[in-house]
Amino acid sequence: MSGTVDPTIINLVVFVLAVFVGYHVIWNVTPALHTPLMSVTNAISSVIIVGAILAAAPTETDFGSILGVIAVALASINVAGGFLVTQRMLEMFKRKQPKDKESGK
Amino acid sequence: MSANQLTLWYLIASVCFILALKGLSSPTTARRGNLFGVIGMSIAVLTTLAVVARGRVDLILIAMLVGGSVGAIVARRVQMTQMPELVAAMHSMVGMAAVLIAIAVVNNPAAFGEHDPLPAGNRLELFIGTFVGAITFSGSVIAFGKLAGLGKKFRLFSSAPVVFKGQHLLNLALALVMIGFGVAFFLAPDKAWTPFLVMTAIAFVLGVLIIIPIGGADMPVVISMLNSYSGWAAAGIGFSLNNSMLIVAGSLVGSSGAILSYIMCKAMNRSFFSVILGGFGAAEGSAVAGGEQKTVRSGSADDAAFLMANAESVIIVPGYGLAVARAQHAVKEMANKLIEKGVSVRYAIHPVAGRMPGHMNVLLAEAEVPYDQVFEMDDINNEFGNTDVVLVLGANDVVNPLAHEKGSPIYGMPILEVAKARTVLVNKRSMAAGYAGLDNPLFYMDKTMMVFGDAKKVVEDIVKALD
Numbered sequence: 001m002s003g004t005v006d007p008t009i010i011n012l013v014v015f016v017l018a019v020f021v022g023y024h025v026i027w028n029v030t031p032a033l034h035t036p037l038m039s040v041t042n043a044i045s046s047v048i049i050v051g052a053i054l055a056a057a058p059t060e061t062d063f064g065s066i067l068g069v070i071a072v073a074l075a076s077i078n079v080a081g082g083f084l085v086t087q088r089m090l091e092m093f094k095r096k097q098p099k100d101k102e103s104g105k
Numbered sequence: 106m107s108a109n110q111l112t113l114w115y116l117i118a119s120v121c122f123i124l125a126l127k128g129l130s131s132p133t134t135a136r137r138g139n140l141f142g143v144i145g146m147s148i149a150v151l152t153t154l155a156v157v158a159r160g161r162v163d164l165i166l167i168a169m170l171v172g173g174s175v176g177a178i179v180a181r182r183v184q185m186t187q188m189p190e191l192v193a194a195m196h197s198m199v200g201m202a203a204v205l206i207a208i209a210v211v212n213n214p215a216a217f218g219e220h221d222p223l224p225a226g227n228r229l230e231l232f233i234g235t236f237v238g239a240i241t242f243s244g245s246v247i248a249f250g251k252l253a254g255l256g257k258k259f260r261l262f263s264s265a266p267v268v269f270k271g272q273h274l275l276n277l278a279l280a281l282v283m284i285g286f287g288v289a290f291f292l293a294p295d296k297a298w299t300p301f302l303v304m305t306a307i308a309f310v311l312g313v314l315i316i317i318p319i320g321g322a323d324m325p326v327v328i329s330m331l332n333s334y335s336g337w338a339a340a341g342i343g344f345s346l347n348n349s350m351l352i353v354a355g356s357l358v359g360s361s362g363a364i365l366s367y368i369m370c371k372a373m374n375r376s377f378f379s380v381i382l383g384g385f386g387a388a389e390g391s392a393v394a395g396g397e398q399k400t401v402r403s404g405s406a407d408d409a410a411f412l413m414a415n416a417e418s419v420i421i422v423p424g425y426g427l428a429v430a431r432a433q434h435a436v437k438e439m440a441n442k443l444i445e446k447g448v449s450v451r452y453a454i455h456p457v458a459g460r461m462p463g464h465m466n467v468l469l470a471e472a473e474v475p476y477d478q479v480f481e482m483d484d485i486n487n488e489f490g491n492t493d494v495v496l497v498l499g500a501n502d503v504v505n506p507l508a509h510e511k512g513s514p515i516y517g518m519p520i521l522e523v524a525k526a527r528t529v530l531v532n533k534r535s536m537a538a539g540y541a542g543l544d545n546p547l548f549y550m551d552k553t554m555m556v557f558g559d560a561k562k563v564v565e566d567i568v569k570a571l572d
Contacts, residue, residue, distance in 0.1 A: 007347045008226050015340060018353040021123055022360030028130040031456065031481050032470075034365060034463030035188055037129050038332055040142055042195040044122050045358040047146060048202050048339045049169075050153045051346055054217050055209035056168065057160030064212035065161070069168045071205040074198045076172025077179070079146055082195060084180035085188075086139050092185075092470035093132040 043082025049075035115350035121145025197245035199335040203238025234341025236308040243312030267317040283307040333362025372456035374518040406566030416493035426499015430560035437472035455503035
């Protein structure tokens with residue numbers, strides 16, 4: 001065995017381990033928070049904005065970099081929208097100070 | 106910044122994303138988790154901006170400002186009842202961004218630090234990321250239309266399944282042709298625009314065709330599935346750009362969506378494939394028209410108020426009808442009145458109630474219902490036997506006792522055992538069948554009283570009667 005490891009193999013290692021981490025973390029999410037889970041994963045998958053920034057960056061503007069700029073805008077909608085709407089929902093789940101009349105039985 | 110430094114920053118961002126998801130294991134840690142998500146995203150964006158500092162950062166910042174403002178405005182204005190539509194719309198953004206980036210990669214691999222022309226291995230990864238992204242985009246657009254109720258204007262968005270003869274065969278053929286062009290793109294020696302673009306176009310069409318036959322109440326599965334796809338698309342792009350953070354974030358999201366789809370399918374006792382193949386609600390209406398006339402007992406909101414006020418314990422079962430009528434605040438008010446009278450009030454939530462996972466929980470949280478009054482199906486199903494009154498608000502299939510009868514289409518689906526309670530109050534707009542097109546024996550039981558009308562109106566009338 002000799003030589004360096006192909007980047008694709010390293011990517012595969014990262015991928016498989018990340019799927020395992022995801023699997024175990026997600027099963028622990030409480031069902032009550034499944035909607036915030038969807039909105040926050042939406043925001044997280046918009047990390048694709050990293051690729052969009054690279055696409056948009058070249059100084060020589062051609063149609064590829066214009067598509068990149070559009071992709072940056074689309075992903076930004078998700079980044080901002082996803083995290084903010086998740087925050088808004090989670091605020092609603094904040095435990096209210098138990099008032100006497102609401103304590104129930 | 107060196108490539109090593111960049112990768113280390115990306116590692117930190119990836120860990121932040123994992124912590125963001127971990128936080129959601131409890132409502133008390135969830136907000137801190139969200140903060141981790143924001144930190145991770147900021148690190149990812151800032152380090153990448155530092156890498157391209159000599160490029161058109163001005164254009165990028167403008168695009169971020171525009172997109173970010175739109176996102177912020179939408180996030181602030183959206184109603185909680187519209188969350189399923191919003192989530193579908195956001196999935197489509199990720200899908201479209203993946204496709205646009207892929208085109209840019211084919212056009213100019215050097216901008217991404219890749220060889221020009223792109224090596225074959227990266228082309229294969231790019232092909233996968235692109236078609237998944239394209240399917241995510243067009244599929245989410247259809248899902249958005251169905252959820253937003255655009256079906257009246259465009260048949261394509263009809264919430265009833267859109268089915269035609271040879272549909273599955275057509276999908277299969279298109280998928281094979283798409284893969285064929287993908288392979289051609291992979292094998293081509295140079296920039297192979299034609300196979301790439303044809304493959305992408307077919308993927309867009311496939312996304313539409315896959316989602317149109319799936320009906321309204323299967324939406325929780327569809328929306329989780331598209332959530333999953335958007336993650337895999339990001340991971341695919343990460344592979345072709347050799348970007349570990351994109352791979353990690355994409356895999357997290359992909360497995361999250363896959364697990365949610367699994368949970369939703371299990372809660373309907375349906376296999377993933379039977380949902381995807383669709384057409385379940387096709388018999389809607391016809392099943393109701395036939396059959397002998399059975400009698401139901403119906404009562405007014407005053408009767409319902411009287412029954413609940415004199416009960417010791419009440420369980421409220423919310424369904425999609427509650428979301429449609431936006432009755433969550435009225436329900437909270439009613440519950441408060443009952444609690445003041447010394448009645449114990451709890452809520453029972455079926456996993457597929459509503460149009461997306463956790464839909465009912467968010468609506469109740471919006472109305473400031475304390476979450477210790479809200480119970481998941483498995484935690485409350487044993488309690489119905491010693492409950493005086495159950496109030497079913499706009500739910501149907503999830504409380505249908507036919508699920509216990511062999512041979513019925515929903516046999517084996519776990520349901521909320523409301524029929525075990527002493528009295529059952531059911532609010533519905535009419536006697537129309539639920540999504541599954543099945544009659545519901547619950548409505549004809551002696552202990553059941555139907556209260557017809559819009560959920561919000563009925564609950565408000567109950568509140569008045571309780572005064």
